Structure formats: structure tokens, C-alpha cells
Amino acid sequence: xxEVAQTPKHLVRGEGxxxxxxxxxxxxxxxxxxxxxxxxxxxxxxxSFQNENVFDETGMPxxxxxxxxxPNSPCSLEIQATKxxxxxxxxxxxxQSNRYNEQFFGPGTRxxxx
Amino acid sequence: AxxxxxxxxxxxxxxxxxxxLDCVYETRDTTYYLFWYKQPPSGELVFLIRRNSxxxxxxxxxxxxxxxxxxxxxxxxxITASQxxxxxxxxxxxxEEGRDDxxxxxxxxxxxxxx
Numbered sequence: 001x002x003e004v005a006q007t008p009k010h011l012v013r014g015e016g017x018x019x020x021x022x023x024x025x026x027x028x029x030x031x032x033x034x035x036x037x038x039x040x041x042x043x044x045x046x047x048s049f050q051n052e053n054v055f056d057e058t059g060m061p062x063x064x065x066x067x068x069x070x071p072n073s074p075c076s077l078e079i080q081a082t083k084x085x086x087x088x089x090x091x092x093x094x095x096q097s098n099r100y101n102e103q104f105f106g107p108g109t110r111x112x113x114x
Numbered sequence: 115a116x117x118x119x120x121x122x123x124x125x126x127x128x129x130x131x132x133x134x135l136d137c138v139y140e141t142r143d144t145t146y147y148l149f150w151y152k153q154p155p156s157g158e159l160v161f162l163i164r165r166n167s168x169x170x171x172x173x174x175x176x177x178x179x180x181x182x183x184x185x186x187x188x189x190x191x192x193i194t195a196s197q198x199x200x201x202x203x204x205x206x207x208x209x210e211e212g213r214d215d216x217x218x219x220x221x222x223x224x225x226x227x228x229x
Contacts, residue, residue, distance in 0.1 A: 033216065041153075041203055043219035056216060091159065095215070103217060105151075105159040 002026060004094050004106035007074075012112045013082045021109045022074040025094030031055065032075050033093040033103060034067060043091075049075065082113045116141050118208050118220035126226040127196055135191045135223045137206030143167075145211040148182065148189045153222070154202040162204075165189065193225075201227045
């Protein structure tokens with residue numbers, strides 16, 4: 001597609017439940033990035049992929065967060081045993097190459113953990 | 115270390131006034147990219163501009179203009195003749211070539227344009 005698609009738009013989970021977010025990058029884009037925007041507007045980089053390979057995972061809280069980008073499937077970000085502080089908007093972005101740093105952002109998924 | 119500072123947390127101006135949003139960055143790289151994004155109340159991120167470190171020309175796009183000064187590590191954004199629709203949170207951001215391309219965002223400046 002011509003835009004980065006993220007589903008669902010909103011997700012509500014009880015504390016301790018699993019949450020799974022999806023991202024379909026722009027067709028032809030090789031790089032996918034996940035960012036977390038918490039309530040105070042701060043963005044945090046989580047992870048990036050080059051095709052199905054993890055490119056940079058320095059921002060991932062590895063205990064409960066995992067992510068995948070498999071061929072012919074949307075990329076996913078999964079949070080096991082959600083905590084209240086996981087409440088945030090999760091943005092996915094894609095780029096054609098790792099040059100020029102032109103990332104196109106999706107509309108985000110708002111996760112609310114109760 | 116890479117860092118983006120937007121010292122202005124919140125700004126309010128009356129419609130039609132000009133307003134400048136400040137951005138100061140830190141980087142050790144000689145090749146890097148600077149960005150401005152707009153996040154309106156609806157929540158999406160709207161790309162405004164990307165500037166690479168070798169291009170210090172100022173840019174104007176309609177009512178928007180950007181002033182990039184490497185000497186002061188600043189990339190300021192000015193809105194001329196502001197309109198109510200400009201009300202949003204504006205983020206300045208930095209990406210270093212060779213740092214896996216992740217974008218480092220400032221904390222944002224919330225801009226209120228009062229009618």
C-alpha cells in the first residue's frame with residue numbers, strides 16, 4: 001500500500017493480559033521501525049527491522065516485549081503480561097532504505113492498560 | 115551522545131502572530147538528518163521537513179520556514195501569520211547516519227494558536 005497501516009487503532013487490556021499490535025509497511029519498503037509515545041509526549045525508539053531481520057533492538061524491554069517481521073505478513077509487536085506503564089501510542093514507521101532516513105509513520109495504535 | 119532539546123514546553127500566541135519554535139541538537143557525527151514533525155490533536159505524525167547536515171540553506175514553505183545553523187547546533191522553525199489550525203505539538207528530531215537510523219525525538223513543543 002501507499003501508507004503505513006497499523007491495526008488496531010485502539011486496544012484496551014487488563015493488566016497482565018497480552019497485547020499484539022500490527023504494522024503493514026509501505027510496499028517496497030525494507031525497513032520497519034517501532035516507537036512508543038508515552039503520555040508526556042516523549043517518543044522512545046523500540047526496535048527496527050531490515051526485512052525480517054532485527055536491525056536494532058536497543059530500545060526493547062526484552063522481558064515482556066517481542067517483535068517480528070515475517071515475509072508476506074504484517075509486522076507485529078507483542079507485549080506479554082502488560083503493565084500500566086505500557087499504556088502509550090505505538091507508532092510504526094517504514095523506509096525504503098537506510099539512506100536518507102526518510103521514515104513514513106503510520107497512524108499509531110493507542111494501547112490502554114487498565 | 116545524540117540528543118534533541120526543545121526548551122519551550124508550551125507556547126500560546128494570538129492568531130496571525132509569528133511564532134518560532136526552538137530546537138537544539140547534540141551529535142558527534144558529521145552526517146546527520148534533522149526533522150520537524152507536527153502532531154495535531156488527532157494524534158497522527160505529520161512530516162514537515164528533513165534537512166541533512168551538509169545543507170545549511172534555510173528553507174521556506176508557505177508560512178513555514180526553517181533556520182538551520184550548525185555553528186549553534188540549532189534548527190529552529192518559524193510559522194508566519196499563525197492560524198488556529200497550526201495548533202499542535204511540534205517535534206524536532208535527529209537521526210545520525212550509521213546509528214541504525216533510528217530517529218531521536220525532542221520532547222515536543224505544544225503550540226496553542228488563540229483566535
